[in-house]
Amino acid sequence: xxxxxxxxxxxxxxxxxxxxxxxxxxxxxxxxxxxxxxxxxxxxxxxxxxxxxxxxxxxxxxxxxxxxxxxxxxxxxxxxxxxxxxxxxxxxxxxxxxxxxxxxxxxxxxxxxxxxxxxxxxxxxxxxxxxxxxxxxxxxxxxxxxxxxxxxxxxxxxxxxxxxxxxxxxxxxxxxxxxxxxxxxxxxxxxxxxxxxxxxxxxxxxxxxxxxxxxxxxxxxxxxxxxxxxxxxxxxxxxxxxxxxxxxxxxxxxxxxxxxxxxxxxxxxxxxxxxxxxxxxxxxxxxxxxxxxxxxxxxxxxxxxxxxxxxxxxxxxxxxxxxxxxxxxxxxxxxxxxxxxxxxxxxxxxxxxxxxxxxx
Numbered sequence: 542x543x544x545x546x547x548x549x550x551x552x553x554x555x556x557x558x559x560x561x562x563x564x565x566x567x568x569x570x571x572x573x574x575x576x577x578x579x580x581x582x583x584x585x586x587x588x589x590x591x592x593x594x595x596x597x598x599x600x601x602x603x604x605x606x607x608x609x610x611x612x613x614x615x616x617x618x619x620x621x622x623x624x625x626x627x628x629x630x631x632x633x634x635x636x637x638x639x640x641x642x643x644x645x646x647x648x649x650x651x652x653x654x655x656x657x658x659x660x661x662x663x664x665x666x667x668x669x670x671x672x673x674x675x676x677x678x679x680x681x682x683x684x685x686x687x688x689x690x691x692x693x694x695x696x697x698x699x700x701x702x703x704x705x706x707x708x709x710x711x712x713x714x715x716x717x718x719x720x721x722x723x724x725x726x727x728x729x730x731x732x733x734x735x736x737x738x739x740x741x742x743x744x745x746x747x748x749x750x751x752x753x754x755x756x757x758x759x760x761x762x763x764x765x766x767x768x769x770x771x772x773x774x775x776x777x778x779x780x781x782x783x784x785x786x787x788x789x790x791x792x793x794x795x796x797x798x799x800x801x802x803x804x805x806x807x808x809x810x811x812x813x814x815x816x817x818x819x820x821x822x823x824x825x826x827x828x829x830x831x832x833x834x835x836x837x838x839x840x841x842x843x844x845x846x847x848x849x850x851x852x853x854x855x856x857x858x859x860x861x862x863x864x865x866x867x868x869x870x871x872x873x874x875x876x877x878x879x880x881x882x883x884x885x886x887x888x889x890x891x892x893x894x895x896x897x898x899x900x901x
Contacts, residue, residue: 566616573609573625580605598640602633646878653875656868661876665846666834672865676873678836679851682751683880685840686830686847687820689755690762695812697759698766705767706774707796724764732760733825740829751840753829754847758819765818769811773804806895813888817881823849848877 569575584601588594606629614622664675701721705714736757740748777800785795801808831844832854838845852873859866 568613568616572612573629576605576608576612580608594640594644595637598637602629602637606630606633649871649875649878652868652871653873656872657875661869661872665836667836669834670860671862674865674869676846676848676851676869676876678833679846679848679873680876681836681838682830682845683820683848683877685838686751686754686826686845687758687816689752689840690758690819691812691816693755693759694762694766694815698763698812698815699770699808701763701767702770702774703796705771707792707800721764721767724760725768727760728824729757729761729822730824730828732757733828735760736825736829749829749831749844750842751830751837751845754826754845755840757825757829758822761819761822761825762815765815766812769815770804770808773807773811774800776807777803806892809891809895810888813884813891817884817888820881820884821849821877823853826850827853848873848880852877 580601583604584597587597587600592600606626609629610622610626613625617625660673661675661677662680663677664673665678666674666676701717705717709717733754736753737748739756740750740753781799781803782795785799786792790798826847827850830847830850832850833844833846837843852870855866855870855873859870
């Protein structure tokens with residue numbers, strides 16, 4: 542008689558009847574987008590009912606994450622549900638971070654646009670009470686003081702970074718690195734007080750000059766320039782240095798002709814971002830430069846106006862009626878934002894134009 546095989550004996554007794562399947566179902570293709578739109582509609586409904594923007598966004602985001610996780614866990618299983626939950630949390634955090642940014646940009650543009658005219662950029666505040674006037678003297682003061690700060694900071698920061706990367710060894714290099722780290726975190730008002738104390742020892746108390754503001758800003762700029770330049774010099778391949786040394790090129794010439802040109806794009810980007818970081822500082826310029834309503838473009842003689850300080854004084858002492866001064870304050874803030882945006886775009890352009898060209 543023929544023998545029976547295991548296939549003829551029914552199901553395998555070693556396989557449990559309640560074993561979980563190896564594959565699960567899958568959500569519809571547009572399910573996350575549909576849930577997001579529903580959460581967005583719910584958030585808008587909360588806004589219309591009187592909730593503030595942050596609370597409505599948090600509730601809508603939380604509801605989106607919960608619904609997506611529960612739906613995915615029921616259909617796709619716990620692993621895919623956890624992945625979708627983490628994706629929802631990261632996306633929600635990103636969108637939540639955009640809310641204050643968009644709010645600031647919208648507020649500054651809407652309030653600063655009415656005075657964004659020719660008069661604002663060509664007139665000062667000399668003899669102006671109420672309507673009219675402009676911030677020409679403050680714009681020029683900001684450019685002059687920031688330019689002087691860059692002129693002081695860039696050579697010092699660049700040479701310090703070259704020393705730390707190419708020459709620095711031992712206790713001196715460690716001490717410089719420590720002080721650079723400390724300077725990176727000091728409050729800006731401390732830099733202003735330092736500059737005021739330094740010049741008060743020379744010229745006496747009560748002195749106010751544009752060069753004082755440049756020195757204060759340079760204290761804030763130098764550690765940023767040092768750190769950015771140091772990182773750019775470190776990523777230059779050592780093979781380039783060794784090739785130059787093999788050709789009997791001196792070390793200083795290798796740095797000037799090989800290392801610095803290779804890192805030029807990153808260094809220029811770091812310097813531009815350092816300028817953008819200090820151009821909006823208010824506290825050190827309040828202490829060192831002060832404010833004036835007239836044109837003064839000599840940084841070594843008397844007070845000068847700068848955009849941050851101009852905006853501050855227009856806001857805190859608006860006069861009667863306050864609307865003209867408040868409009869000037871918002872327009873000054875808008876101008877400052879545009880300058881910083883232009884500097885950031887310039888940093889990206891410099892990084893792209895001067896980056897080392899490599900053949901694919």
